[in-house]
Amino acid sequence: MFFLRELTHLVSLQPSQFTHDVEEQLRRRLHAEVEGSFSGRFGYVISVVDVVSIGAGLVLPAQGAAQYQLTYRAIVFKPYKGEVLNAIVSQVNQQGFMAEVGPVNVFVSRYLLPKQFKFNPSGVISCWSDDMDNRIERGAKVRLRIQGTQTYPTKIDAIGSIKEDYLGLI
CATH class of the missing domain: 3.30.1490.120 (RNA polymerase Rpb7-like, N-terminal domain)
Incomplete structure (x- = not known):
């Protein structure tokens, strides 16, 4: 916020x-x-x-x-717990994905993704996709909710979720 x-x-x-x-x-x-x-x-x-x-x-x-x-x-x-933010996906792996909200890095675990999303490591571009071919890949825009933050002396990291209504791909 x-x-x-x-x-x-x-x-x-x-x-x-x-x-x-x-x-x-x-x-x-x-x-x-x-x-x-x-x-x-x-x-x-x-x-x-x-x-x-x-x-x-x-x-x-x-x-x-x-x-x-x-x-x-x-x-x-300074983001706070429960806040809904728009982010850009920067990395995707089988554990989840990292997104950037300005200078803040937000990790969204695979457990905080909707159940219909499956990891797809096909070829060069890894992504999380669902049955309707919605793809969370590098560069995608997502709306997420901050679940928690960790403040360090030089940065803030956060954990996010897209497992609720009105969250996910934009």
Whole structure:
């Protein structure tokens, strides 16, 4: 799910970057450093919406650089249990398939697929298919429900299911 969060970040400026518009330099550095980054507590920072405040600069001894604390609002993405998401299948094997929801990898086990799907390892492209020739293969779009998440210091992984009504191939 997407959330609007107020976060803080420390930005350092070297003496060569002290120009007449320090605030603009700080805003650019903030966007470059935090957009696309991951925080285990808040999730993936998708976009910085605006800067709420810029703290007073603190000169770092023996370096000459200044460090500023910026408070900003950002859109963050962190999936939660029970959420329904659209995903793109990235890998298929006899244990199930992996799908990507933006930066999050979701594994759907064969036990969390509808019973009519059977693994078909024919030829170069492996897939899960049913009697009506619906195929879950690499690149297919699926709608899934998050069954659980695991947060690591640098990423989030999840387990998903397509075994309910209105879930599955899109």
